[in-house]
Amino acid sequence: MAATMTSSSIMGTRVAAPQRMAVQARATVVPTAALRQDAVRFAKAAGVTAASLALTFAANAATTVKCGADGGGLVFEPSEVTIKAGDSVTWKNNAGFPHNIVFDEDNIPEGTKAESFSHEDYLNGPGETVSSKFTTPGEYSYYCEPHQGAGMGGKITVQ
Numbered sequence: 001m002a003a004t005m006t007s008s009s010i011m012g013t014r015v016a017a018p019q020r021m022a023v024q025a026r027a028t029v030v031p032t033a034a035l036r037q038d039a040v041r042f043a044k045a046a047g048v049t050a051a052s053l054a055l056t057f058a059a060n061a062a063t064t065v066k067c068g069a070d071g072g073g074l075v076f077e078p079s080e081v082t083i084k085a086g087d088s089v090t091w092k093n094n095a096g097f098p099h100n101i102v103f104d105e106d107n108i109p110e111g112t113k114a115e116s117f118s119h120e121d122y123l124n125g126p127g128e129t130v131s132s133k134f135t136t137p138g139e140y141s142y143y144c145e146p147h148q149g150a151g152m153g154g155k156i157t158v159q
């Protein structure tokens with residue numbers, strides 16, 4: 001604002017051409033510097049957002065388990081995942097369904113309840129997802145009931 005006013009008042013006094021050019025140049029520099037400050041501020045804000053987005057994606061990628069391998073194999077993929085207490089695991093129906101997710105009291109930390117993690121209803125639709133949240137550290141083993149005989153099981157380590 002100040003720069004524009006100074007520039008106009010000097011222009012109004014009919015300054016020589018070289019001086020006018022100098023004024024114009026200065027007037028250009030001032031907003032540019034201001035813009036650069038804005039850009040830095042914006043980049044900082046954007047940087048934070050991008051970083052948290054990246055974290056979110058990484059967390060999601062690490063805790064999504066496919067039910068059935070891409071090639072049709074009767075497995076959870078990955079069959080073992082490690083998460084932090086308070087994180088969730090999402091199972092995504094992928095191939096060879098129906099599948100389900102069954103935890104047994106014997107294979108989860110003491111004091112936790114198998115039914116709060118299990119999803120016994122069969123996943124029949126492609127891409128169908130179910131999620132469970134784990135707040136107690138320890139090891140949790142689970143299996144798929146229809147394919148238990150084929151060894152379709154998985155393990156979650158909660159840190």
Ligand SMILES: [Cu+2]
Nearest residue numbers: 099144147152
């Ligand atoms: Cu299965």
